[in-house]
Amino acid sequence: MSQLKLAGQPFDLARAVTQTVRLKTALDKTPADTIYRADELAKVSGVREKDIRQTSTFGHSLLSGYSAKVGATRFWGNPKAIKELLRQVGR
Secondary structure, eight states, X not given: OOOOEETTEEOOHHHHHHHHHHHHHHHHTSOTTOOBOHHHHHHHHOOOHHHXXXXXXXXXXXXXXXXXEXXXXXXXXXXXXXXXXXXXXXX
């Protein structure tokens, strides 16, 4: 069987899981009143923006409640921040 590719790169499940855990750990440490776009979260978490966007595309269950899409923009934060974002936009 041929090697799977993700966004043109060889798929590495261990890397994907590690990046997801790093992202969750970083978000757990963020203030409850702060949300981020993917580019901002990349700076805070040390996870590449490309990996953050792929994580949101595939909807990893470990990050359930850590992001929400409002309009065309996906925002990230700890679950309290995301819950407040959704409250403020009426969802």
